[in-house]
Amino acid sequence: MKLVEIFDIVKTHGIKGQMVVKSLVNLNHEDLMEKNIVINLGLKKEVLKVKNIKPFKDKYIIKFYDYNNINDVQVFLNKIIEIDSDSIKHHPILLKSFANYTLIIEGNNYSIEKVFNNNAHDIVAFEYQDRNLMIPLVDEFVVVDNKNLTITIKDIAKWL
Template identity: 30%
Template sequence: MELVRIGKIVNTHGIKGELRILSDFEFKDKVFKKGVKVYVGKKKKEFIINSYRFHKIFDMVTFEGFNNINDVEYLKGDFVYVNEEDLNLKENEILKSKLIGFDVIIDNKNIGKITEIFWAKANDVIRVNENILIPYVDEFIEKLDKENKKIYVKNVRGLL
């Protein structure tokens, strides 16, 4: 089982066991819903999401069987994980973290490997080697070849 970090419990909310999770996970719609199994903390304790709502910048959840603030207070500060297999990603979907090490191809020329992916206010950006930054948006991504670990980039005139 390969676990993927989806966020961090930053606080409780109210007295009925609701938790505030800060998350920038790209597939929130697949994990933040009733019945999904998540794992929390260093020991990866298993919980089942009982309820979910979005509030301000937080993903708010309750876990089955935990209906009181005293039951969940100890989880503050812990990271939340999900089993990657449970995401049921489609053929054209990939976790951003899995792109690290992919070759970047422009005009049939390998310009280097993805070394980092980060959020830059408006969208994700991929760093190629140490000095090339490319927005990770449909306008620039032509094709993603997961099998051969290659990403084909287009419309880069002016970026490089």
Template identity: 30%
Template sequence: MINKIQVGKIINTHGLKGELKVLPLTDDPQRFNNLNKMYIDNKEYIIEKVWYKKGFPIITIQNFNDINDVLIFKNKYIYITQEDMIELEEDTYFIFQIKGLNVVTVDGIEIGTIKDVLTPGANDVYVVKGKDKEYLIPAVKEFVKEIDLEEKKMVIMPIEGLLE
């Protein structure tokens, strides 16, 4: 899935006319309104219609108009290309851009690599795999001083106890 970004998971069918119920894997579930195409199992599909029920996008794929035609998509992930990504505000990033960054302190001490991003609530938390242990770094400006995607580096200012 090179150069494709996961934006949703098909969790069920909806009705008998081939509609798909999607669990959004994005901060903005309305972002499906602006998509014309999507990828499932690396195959392109044209989106015919999107509407919402109880916060879940309901998607109709072109030429799929029967429940029996879309059962194969259940539990599959929806991907988009980078050209279909939404524009983010300054100093905000997609999770796929953060994963894999090397984490160093402002003093140049290497901490490890970001292996996951947790989204528990008020702010994200970076899971950093160090040599001997994992660290949880809150994704707030107080700790994260710089993110350089070209250098694949995040610079943090740890407070006492953060890296223990």
């Protein structure tokens, strides 16, 4: 079993045991419904089953079976949620891992300033010709080469 970190637990939400989590990966949250996840509590790991997960601003609200009270989930605050990568359809890519990628525009290399998720797509932010640009990481606009750690912008003129 290969565990992958997918969420950082930020805070509780309401009084019924829900928690607000920040995504660490570009993963479709619906893939997590009814899945077992792991919360690392230091000396032990707690296995929980996802009852519900839904978008909430730039984060998600997650609810687990058997946890129905805010006091029951306090122990999970500021912990990391992990999942067995074999239990989900698509292997998640860590958002922070794009920092090691090189951005290629018209054959020239550029540095990636930031990668973030807007709940629809991962977005790459960078400086190009004294402009700050942001482009969604979707096939229509970019080619992501995970083997060579590059992101190639297909047609920069569309964004200028």
